[in-house]
Amino acid sequence: MKKYLIMLLVLVMAAANAQAQGRKSLRINEVMVQNDSGYVDDYGRYSAWIELFNSNFAPVEISSIFISNDPENVKKYPVPLGDVLTRIPKRQHVIFWADGNPSRGTFHTNITFTPGQENWIGIFDADGSLIDEITIPANLLPGQSYARKIDGEGAIGDPEAWEIRTGEMGNTVTPSSANVLRETNKKVEMFAEQDENGFGMAVIAMCIVFSALLLLSVCFYIISKIGAKVTRRNKAASHGIDLKEVEKSDRPNHDTGEEIAAIAMALHDHLDAHDRENTVLTINKVKRAYSPWNSKIYNMRDMPRH
Amino acid sequence: MSFGEFLTSNLTEFWQLTGFYNATWQHFVMIAVGLFFIWLAIKKDFEPMLLVPIGFGILIGNIPFNTEAGLEIGIYEQGSVLNILYNGVSAGWYPPLIFLGIGAMTDFSALIANPKLMLIGASAQFGIFGAYMVALLLGFAPDQAGAIAIIGGADGPTAIFLSSKLAPNLMGAIAVSAYSYMALVPVIQPPIMRLFTTKKERLIKMKPARAVTQNEKIIFPIVGLLLTCFVVPSGIPLLGMLFFGNLLRECGVTTRLAKTASNALTDIVTILLGMTVGASTQASEFLTTETIGIFALGFMAFIIASTSGVLFVKLFNLFLPKSKKINPLIGNAGVSAVPMSARISNNLGLEYDPSNYLLMHAMGPNVAGVIGSAVAAGVLLGFLA
Numbered sequence: 001m002k003k004y005l006i007m008l009l010v011l012v013m014a015a016a017n018a019q020a021q022g023r024k025s026l027r028i029n030e031v032m033v034q035n036d037s038g039y040v041d042d043y044g045r046y047s048a049w050i051e052l053f054n055s056n057f058a059p060v061e062i063s064s065i066f067i068s069n070d071p072e073n074v075k076k077y078p079v080p081l082g083d084v085l086t087r088i089p090k091r092q093h094v095i096f097w098a099d100g101n102p103s104r105g106t107f108h109t110n111i112t113f114t115p116g117q118e119n120w121i122g123i124f125d126a127d128g129s130l131i132d133e134i135t136i137p138a139n140l141l142p143g144q145s146y147a148r149k150i151d152g153e154g155a156i157g158d159p160e161a162w163e164i165r166t167g168e169m170g171n172t173v174t175p176s177s178a179n180v181l182r183e184t185n186k187k188v189e190m191f192a193e194q195d196e197n198g199f200g201m202a203v204i205a206m207c208i209v210f211s212a213l214l215l216l217s218v219c220f221y222i223i224s225k226i227g228a229k230v231t232r233r234n235k236a237a238s239h240g241i242d243l244k245e246v247e248k249s250d251r252p253n254h255d256t257g258e259e260i261a262a263i264a265m266a267l268h269d270h271l272d273a274h275d276r277e278n279t280v281l282t283i284n285k286v287k288r289a290y291s292p293w294n295s296k297i298y299n300m301r302d303m304p305r306h
Numbered sequence: 307m308s309f310g311e312f313l314t315s316n317l318t319e320f321w322q323l324t325g326f327y328n329a330t331w332q333h334f335v336m337i338a339v340g341l342f343f344i345w346l347a348i349k350k351d352f353e354p355m356l357l358v359p360i361g362f363g364i365l366i367g368n369i370p371f372n373t374e375a376g377l378e379i380g381i382y383e384q385g386s387v388l389n390i391l392y393n394g395v396s397a398g399w400y401p402p403l404i405f406l407g408i409g410a411m412t413d414f415s416a417l418i419a420n421p422k423l424m425l426i427g428a429s430a431q432f433g434i435f436g437a438y439m440v441a442l443l444l445g446f447a448p449d450q451a452g453a454i455a456i457i458g459g460a461d462g463p464t465a466i467f468l469s470s471k472l473a474p475n476l477m478g479a480i481a482v483s484a485y486s487y488m489a490l491v492p493v494i495q496p497p498i499m500r501l502f503t504t505k506k507e508r509l510i511k512m513k514p515a516r517a518v519t520q521n522e523k524i525i526f527p528i529v530g531l532l533l534t535c536f537v538v539p540s541g542i543p544l545l546g547m548l549f550f551g552n553l554l555r556e557c558g559v560t561t562r563l564a565k566t567a568s569n570a571l572t573d574i575v576t577i578l579l580g581m582t583v584g585a586s587t588q589a590s591e592f593l594t595t596e597t598i599g600i601f602a603l604g605f606m607a608f609i610i611a612s613t614s615g616v617l618f619v620k621l622f623n624l625f626l627p628k629s630k631k632i633n634p635l636i637g638n639a640g641v642s643a644v645p646m647s648a649r650i651s652n653n654l655g656l657e658y659d660p661s662n663y664l665l666m667h668a669m670g671p672n673v674a675g676v677i678g679s680a681v682a683a684g685v686l687l688g689f690l691a
Contacts, residue, residue, distance in 0.1 A: 185449065185690070185691075187689060187690055187691070188447060188448045188449045188690055191448040191689065191690065192447065192448050195448075196442065197439055197442060197443065198435070198438045198439035198441075198442040198443075198448075198451065199439065201435065201438060201448075201452075201689065202432075202435035202436070202438060202439060204685075204689075205431075205434075205435055205682060205685045205686065205689075206428075206431065206432065206435055208537065208538060208681065208685050209428045209431045209678055209681050209682050209685065210425070210428045210429075211537065212428075212533065212534050212537040212538060212677075212681045213424040213425060213427060213428040213674060213677065213678055213681070214424070214425065214428070215533050215537065216421070216424055216529070216530055216533050216534065216677070217421040217422055217424040217425060218421070219421075219529055219533060220417075220418055220421040220522075220526065220529070221421045221422075223522060223525060223529070224418065224419075224421070224518075224522060227519055227521060227522055231519065
C-alpha cells in the first residue's frame, strides 16, 4: 500500500511539474516604456505595455503568475484568477498595460516605468520562481520598443537576444503580434533552394527509413536469439536434461510441413487411422443479418382493443 | 404581387436552388468517376470497403447546389454536417484511428520470425522519394511534392495524414489517388514482378518461418514504438497508434479492446473517412491540371515502389547463402497495401509452383511496409512541416 502511495505522490508531483513546465515557456517578448502615439488600450489611452509570449506549442494558463518591476517585491502584480483571457494559445502573445491602474481590468497592472533610466521587468511563477526577466535600456525614446529579435528565443535576461525597435520600416513595433513576420515556411524554402532536384531529401530520408527498420530488425534478431536460449534453458531445467540434448532435439532432421501433411493423408486414406469422431458435432454459427428495423413486426401497431 | 407572380417567383427561386440549375459538366464528370468506383468495387471486387464509401462520397460531394445560398450543406461550409465529419480528415485524426485498428488486426509474427524482411519494407519506400524528385521536376513546391509522393507508400491513412499537414489543398486528389491505386494493386504489380524476375527466381522456396513466442509478440510493439519513434518522433501519431493497437491484440488481457479497435472502431472510421474523402472531391476543387499530375505521379510512385522492392530482394539474395534465398516475388509486398500485395505475391508464386505458398513470407515485408511508410511520412513531416 505504501509503495502505491509513493507512486501516486510521484505522479502528482510530475503532473504539477508539467503545469510548471508550461509556464516556464512564457517569455517577456517586447516592452514599450513611453507610448505616445502607438497602441491604444481598451480605454482609448496610450500607456506603456509589456508583451508576453507563449513559446510553447500548447496553451498556457497564466493566472496567478506575478509581473514585477521591483526586484525587492517580485509579487507586485498577481495576474488575477477567473479570466478566460489569461489562457494564452500556443505561440501567441498577450499585452499587459503598465499604466499603474489595476482597477481597470486583468491586463492593467500596478506597474509604471520611469522613462530615461533603466527599467527592470520580471515575471515569476506562483511559487515566486523566476520565469523570465529583462532590463530595458535607458535610451529608449518615446514610441520605441525593446523587443526580442525572434519571438521567444534567447536566454533569460540576455540582452544579445533583444533589440530596440524604432518603429520605422523594417524595424517595426509589433504589440500583440509576432516580432518576426513569417510569410513562408523556411524549411520548405531551404529545401527548394538547396535541394532543387530532391536527391538530397531522397538520400537523407531513405537513410533514416533504412536505419529505423534496420535497428528494429537487429533488435529483434537479438531478442529472438535470447528468447530461444531462455526457452532451451527452461526446457533443459524442466526435463532435467543437458542443454546440448535440448539443442539436438530442437534441430529439425526431417521433413517439411508438406511432407508431414502427405504422410498424414496417406495414413488416413490407406489405414483408416484416424480418431473416432462419431460423437463430435461441429456447429457453425449461421449469421443472420437481423435487426429490429427489418422485422415487420416492429412496423405494426398493436391492434386496438374494443 | 398577384398570386401567380408569387408562385412564379418562388418556383423560380426553387429552380435556382436545384442541382439541375447549378450543374456544370465538371459535376457530371465527377459523378461518373464516383459511379466508376462503385462499379469497380461491386462488380470487380476491387477494395470494396474503400471504394464503395469513396465512390458514394464522390456522388454526395458533387451534387450541384447553390453555394451562395448559405444552406450549410457543403463539405467546405463551416458548421455543416459534412464539414464536421470532414474534421477527422482535415485535422488528421481519422488516420491514426485507422492505424490503431490496423495494429489490432495485424499479426507481426512473420516479421518477428524473420527480421531481415523488414529491410524489404524499407526498400519499397524508394517509391515515395522517387516520386518526390519527379514532383519537384514538374514544378510542385517541396511540401506539395512530399504530400504527393507519399502515395508511393501505398498507405491511404498515411497519405491523408501527411497531405492534411503539408498540402491541405491537394488532400482530396491525393487521397483518392492513393486509394485508387491501392485498389488497382492487383493490376499494377504482377507485370512488374514478372518483368524483373526470372523463372528460376520465382520458383525459390523459402523455409517456413519459425514459431514466435507470445513474449516476442508482446515485446515487438513496445520495442518497435520506442525505436522507431526515437528515430522519427514526428511519426508518433501513426506509429504510436499502430503499435498500441498491436499491443492490445498481443498482450492477451485486452481482448475486448483489441476486438473493438479492429472491428467496430475501424469500420466506423473507414466509413467516415471514405465517405468524407470522396465528398471532398468537389468538381470545382478537384478537376484541375494539378489533379492529373497527382494521379500520374501516384501511378509512377507505385511502379517505383514495387520495382525497388523486387530489385532489393534480388540484390539481397546476392549476399545470402543458397538455403536462405528469398523469393523476389515477395518484394512487391514492401508497399504497405496490407494484405493485398502479400496476396499478389502468393498468387503469383502459386502460378509458377502450385506448392509454393508465399503468403506468410510476404506478410513480413508487407507489415514492414506499413511501418516504413509511417516512418517516411514522419521524415517528410519533420523536414517540411
